[in-house]
Amino acid sequence: MSSTTVIALEDVRKIYPLLSGDVHALDGVSLTIEKGEFVAIMGPSGSGKSTLMNQIGCLDVPTSGTVRIEGQDIGTLSDHDLTALRRDSIGYIFQKFNLIPLLTAYENVEYPLVLRYRKYDDSGRVQALLDAVGIDAALAAHRPAELSGGQQQRVAVARALVNEPAILLCDEPTGNLDSKTSTQIMEMLATLNRQGRTVIMVTHDAATAEYADRTILIQDGRIA
Amino acid sequence: MKKPDIIFQLSMRSVRLNLLRSVLAALGIVIGVVAIASIGMISANMTLSVTEELSATANVLVVKPDSGGGGSFGMPGVGGSSDDEDDYISDDQFDDIRKAAGSSYVYYLYSESDSVETADSSGRTTIYAMDDEAMKEILTLTEGSFPSTTSQVVIGPDLVERYGVEIGSKIAIGDEDDENGQTTVRVTGILEERGMSMDISSDNAIIVTEKFFTGRYGGEDEYAQVNVVVDDIDEIDTVAESIDETLNRKDDEVRVEDSSRMLDTISSTLETITTFALAIAGISLLVAAVSIFNVMMMSVTERIREIGILRSIGTQKGEILRMFVYEAAIIGIVGAGIGAVLSLVIGYVIVFGMVGTTEYFFALDSLANVPEGMIVGALICIISGVYPAWRASKLDPIEALRAE
Ligand SMILES: Nc1ncnc2c1ncn2[C@@H]1O[C@H](COP(=O)(O)OP(=O)(O)OP(=O)(O)O)[C@@H](O)[C@H]1O
Numbered sequence: 305m306s307s308t309t310v311i312a313l314e315d316v317r318k319i320y321p322l323l324s325g326d327v328h329a330l331d332g333v334s335l336t337i338e339k340g341e342f343v344a345i346m347g348p349s350g351s352g353k354s355t356l357m358n359q360i361g362c363l364d365v366p367t368s369g370t371v372r373i374e375g376q377d378i379g380t381l382s383d384h385d386l387t388a389l390r391r392d393s394i395g396y397i398f399q400k401f402n403l404i405p406l407l408t409a410y411e412n413v414e415y416p417l418v419l420r421y422r423k424y425d426d427s428g429r430v431q432a433l434l435d436a437v438g439i440d441a442a443l444a445a446h447r448p449a450e451l452s453g454g455q456q457q458r459v460a461v462a463r464a465l466v467n468e469p470a471i472l473l474c475d476e477p478t479g480n481l482d483s484k485t486s487t488q489i490m491e492m493l494a495t496l497n498r499q500g501r502t503v504i505m506v507t508h509d510a511a512t513a514e515y516a517d518r519t520i521l522i523q524d525g526r527i528a
Numbered sequence: 529m530k531k532p533d534i535i536f537q538l539s540m541r542s543v544r545l546n547l548l549r550s551v552l553a554a555l556g557i558v559i560g561v562v563a564i565a566s567i568g569m570i571s572a573n574m575t576l577s578v579t580e581e582l583s584a585t586a587n588v589l590v591v592k593p594d595s596g597g598g599g600s601f602g603m604p605g606v607g608g609s610s611d612d613e614d615d616y617i618s619d620d621q622f623d624d625i626r627k628a629a630g631s632s633y634v635y636y637l638y639s640e641s642d643s644v645e646t647a648d649s650s651g652r653t654t655i656y657a658m659d660d661e662a663m664k665e666i667l668t669l670t671e672g673s674f675p676s677t678t679s680q681v682v683i684g685p686d687l688v689e690r691y692g693v694e695i696g697s698k699i700a701i702g703d704e705d706d707e708n709g710q711t712t713v714r715v716t717g718i719l720e721e722r723g724m725s726m727d728i729s730s731d732n733a734i735i736v737t738e739k740f741f742t743g744r745y746g747g748e749d750e751y752a753q754v755n756v757v758v759d760d761i762d763e764i765d766t767v768a769e770s771i772d773e774t775l776n777r778k779d780d781e782v783r784v785e786d787s788s789r790m791l792d793t794i795s796s797t798l799e800t801i802t803t804f805a806l807a808i809a810g811i812s813l814l815v816a817a818v819s820i821f822n823v824m825m826m827s828v829t830e831r832i833r834e835i836g837i838l839r840s841i842g843t844q845k846g847e848i849l850r851m852f853v854y855e856a857a858i859i860g861i862v863g864a865g866i867g868a869v870l871s872l873v874i875g876y877v878i879v880f881g882m883v884g885t886t887e888y889f890f891a892l893d894s895l896a897n898v899p900e901g902m903i904v905g906a907l908i909c910i911i912s913g914v915y916p917a918w919r920a921s922k923l924d925p926i927e928a929l930r931a932e
Pocket residue numbers: 320322327328329347348349350351352353354355356
């Protein structure tokens with residue numbers, strides 16, 4: 305393992321025990337991702353891509369095997385530490401945006417920052433990020449329900465970036481966007497990657513995967 | 529202006545989003561707080577007013593015949609062989625009490641209950657008699673004068689209203705077919721209100737002359753009770769003991785009581801009633817607790833996905849717990865606050881209606897029931913929110929995110 309490895313998975317298995325039989329969502333996945341890499345993950349529906357992302361994103365712990373984030377075995381961390389890791393080191397852009405419905409776009413972006421530092425931001429950083437993704441102050445005052453899918457996705461990107469995470473996880477970031485907006489979002493991710501962030505992105509679209517340095521193919525819970 | 533905690537803001541917005549539901553849940557707390565605060569205030573006001581009324585006679589000892597218990601088997605009223613079985617205080621005993629009481633003012637009372645009839649109305653009341661000198665010493669008139677002949681009486685203020693009489697009115701005492709027959713007397717004076725007191729309940733009594741009383745009911749020199757007005761209230765226990773030692777040396781002839789004993793009895797009765805009433809009011813709080821619990825469970829269930837989002841972007845379990853406890857607390861504190869304001873208004877009206885005076889309403893013992901009720905109400909609300917909040921915090925982020 306080199307000193308620049310940020311993510312290292314070793315024989316990771318995730319089994320969902322169901323009445324109809326165990327589902328092996330991940331069936332012995334080993335992989336390493338270096339700092340500053342842009343990795344695309346592809347594979348058919350149900351192959352285990354989201355499950356893999358959830359392990360890397362510290363949202364889930366594997367049934368067996370180890371997941372190391374920046375050298376730390378997440379299986380040994382408490383729920384409290386895992387939560388702090390999600391808040392401070394990982395930016396997760398979800399397939400379904402997952403914005404907080406009670407908060408405005410601005411507040412959604414501000415939220416992880418306030419959680420982390422326990423005070424409100426007065427540096428203008430939140431609006432600067434929103435401006436960078438093309439959400440002006442007027443639009444930032446809207447609740448998620450009052451925004452279009454593309455606008456929500458941009459807010460989700462800004463939110464994922466607000467705590468300057470070392471790792472950016474994107475689960476089909478352009479899955480339900482038109483091609484123009486998709487291109488804008490992909491350009492944004494590419495820029496962030498050039499600035500030194502590690503980006504891992506799930507996609508179904510080969511053109512989108514072009515942005516990545518490397519593509520990992522998943523099939524039936526294994527790396528093909 | 530400093531913005532509140534972001535977790536608290538989320539709670540506030542959730543309450544506002546489900547305003548109707550939250551208001552309905554708070555209503556239960558409002559009712560519960562009003563119930564317990566009002567009951568507490570009624571009880572406190574009654575106790576304060578009784579204490580105040582009795583304190584006017586705190587320096588009085590009441591000596592009554594001890595006709596039962598104490599090892600003597602005599603039936604009261606059935607003439608016994610020895611003095612200690614009498615249900616009256618004899619003139620000799622009265623002299624002994626006078627001697628034992630030192631410089632205190634000592635007087636005797638005759639008392640009977642009899643039927644009375646006036647032009648407008650009829651009923652039963654207590655008839656008291658005492659000697660002329662004691663009457664002038666102990667009783668105060670608001671108008672008129674004390675009786676100078678056997679056919680003249682003074683009456684308590686409550687009777688004025690009840691029987692529709694005034695100075696100069698005639699009152700017929702007794703029944704025609706009664707063994708004592710009916711005697712008509714004339715009202716010459718009306719007494720000042722004394723309120724609750726242990727020595728003489730003169731507010732709803734007729735005071736007659738000693739001569740009239742013994743003439744009608746017999747029993748001369750057989751007193752129903754002897755009152756001892758002690759000069760110095762600090763001496764009251766010494767005087768009581770001295771009377772007890774002098775008269776009860778051989779047998780228990782008399783009982784000596786002061787107002788503190790009556791106060792104890794009344795307080796403990798009030799306490800029992802209050803506890804019972806509070807238990808009933810407690811049921812309303814229990815119902816409120818159930819409705820808060822229900823609302824909080826609904827809020828958690830509706831927001832499972834939101835909880836998943838919050839958790840996935842780094843919200844700690846403890847922060848989720850806090851968010852829902854805050855939500856219950858907001859409902860509880862607002863409900864308890866409204867309840868407090870209402871219980872001041874409603875409590876004032878009820879205290880006036882039931883105690884007859886709001887003189888003590890603003891006393892600490894009375895008003896303290898409002899913050900007490902508030903704290904109990906808000907606490908119950910918060911406690912009801914703890915389990916739903918705990919459930920929310922225990923949700924697995926991934927599972928919660930999958931919820932629709
Ligand atoms: N909570 C769960 N309980 C049971 N089975 C699950 C659960 N989560 C995922 N699975 C199963 O694990 C497998 C992998 O699911 P996953 O969501 O990782 O697929 P995916 O590659 O992301 O698919 P898609 O491209 O459709 O998003 C699927 O067969 C799915 O049914």
